[in-house]
Amino acid sequence: MSATPEPLNAALALAATGVPVLPLRAGKVPFGNCRACKDNACGGRPNMKAVGSCQCPAPCHAWAAATTDPHVLTSPVWAAVWREAVAIAYHPGGAGLTVVDCDSAAAVAWAREMLPATRRVPTTRGEHWLYQGVMPSANAVRPGVDIKSRMQYARWLGPGTGRMAVLPAAVRALVVKEDTTPARGEVASSVPARAPWSREVATGCRHTERYVRTGLERGLALVRARTESGAGSQAFGVARFLAAQHTACPGPCGLGAIGEAIVTAAVSVGVPESYARRAVANGLEAAGERAA
Ligand SMILES: [Zn+2]
Ligand SMILES: [Zn+2]
Ligand SMILES: [Zn+2]
Structure with a gap:
C-alpha cells in the first residue's frame, strides 16, 4: 500500500468540489517560493494583482498557486511538498x-x-x-x-x-476603501451641521424622543472618536445598529434624518462625503429598514 499523505487526500477531495487548494507547512503558512520565483523574481503568476507570466510547476506564490487540477496536485514537484505539509488552505x-x-x-x-x-x-x-x-x-x-x-x-x-x-452588504461595507485625507473646511460645508431629526419627522416611531436622541448621540460620538481611521466603517455600523432599533416600528421613524446626522459626523473626521453617504445607506439597508 502506498501511503498518500493525509493533507493530499483532503486536498483532492476538496478540489473535486471546485475549491482551489494549496498545502501549508509547519506554522500553518504556505511553502516558500522556489529559487526561480524567490522575491517574485519571475514576475508573479497570471492571476496575481501584478499580472506575471510565471508557469512554475511548484506551489509557489501562496494563494496564487491554489488549484483544483488533480494532475497538478499529484505532480512529482507537489508530491515532495505534500510530504511535509501539515494542513491545507484554499483560495476563497x-x-x-x-x-x-x-x-x-x-x-x-x-x-x-x-x-x-x-x-x-x-x-x-x-x-x-x-x-x-x-x-x-x-x-x-x-x-x-x-x-x-x-x-x-x-x-x-x-x-x-x-x-x-x-x-451581504454588511460585509462588503467593511472593506470599502477609505480615504483618510483630513477634513477640510469646504468638504464639510455641504452637509448640515446639526441633526435635523425631530419628533415631527418620526410620526410612526414607537420609541420616546429621549431614547432616539440618546442612541443617536452615542452613535455619533463613536463615529467622531474615529479620528485616525475606520470612521466610515463605524458610520456603517452605527447606521445599521440605530436602524435595527426601528424594525418593529410602524414608521416613519425619521431614519433619513438620523442617517444625515451620521454622515455629518463621519465627514467631520475626514471621511469623504460620497463614501460616508454610501456607508450610511448600506448600514440603513442592512438593518432592513422600512421607508424613513
Ligand atoms: Zn516557483
Ligand atoms: Zn513564479
Ligand atoms: Zn421607530
Whole structure:
C-alpha cells in the first residue's frame, strides 16, 4: 500500500468540489517560493494583482498557486511538498466565496449581532463565517476580523455547519476603501451641521424622543472618536445598529434624518462625503429598514 499523505487526500477531495487548494507547512503558512520565483523574481503568476507570466510547476506564490487540477496536485514537484505539509488552505475567491475570519470570542459575538446567519466553521480562537460571493480581501477591518476572498488563502478546517448565505452588504461595507485625507473646511460645508431629526419627522416611531436622541448621540460620538481611521466603517455600523432599533416600528421613524446626522459626523473626521453617504445607506439597508 502506498501511503498518500493525509493533507493530499483532503486536498483532492476538496478540489473535486471546485475549491482551489494549496498545502501549508509547519506554522500553518504556505511553502516558500522556489529559487526561480524567490522575491517574485519571475514576475508573479497570471492571476496575481501584478499580472506575471510565471508557469512554475511548484506551489509557489501562496494563494496564487491554489488549484483544483488533480494532475497538478499529484505532480512529482507537489508530491515532495505534500510530504511535509501539515494542513491545507484554499483560495476563497477562487471558489466564489468570502470568509469573514473572526479570530476571537469578541469578534464572533460581533458577527452574531451584526451579520446574517450563514455557514460557520470553528477555528482555534474563533469562527470562519462563509458567504457566497467574492470581494476584495482586507485584514483587521475590525478588531480580530479579517476578510479573506480575492488574492488570499484561508485554512481549511472542515465544511462547517449551517446554510451558506449570499455575501451581504454588511460585509462588503467593511472593506470599502477609505480615504483618510483630513477634513477640510469646504468638504464639510455641504452637509448640515446639526441633526435635523425631530419628533415631527418620526410620526410612526414607537420609541420616546429621549431614547432616539440618546442612541443617536452615542452613535455619533463613536463615529467622531474615529479620528485616525475606520470612521466610515463605524458610520456603517452605527447606521445599521440605530436602524435595527426601528424594525418593529410602524414608521416613519425619521431614519433619513438620523442617517444625515451620521454622515455629518463621519465627514467631520475626514471621511469623504460620497463614501460616508454610501456607508450610511448600506448600514440603513442592512438593518432592513422600512421607508424613513
Ligand atoms: Zn516557483
Ligand atoms: Zn513564479
Ligand atoms: Zn421607530
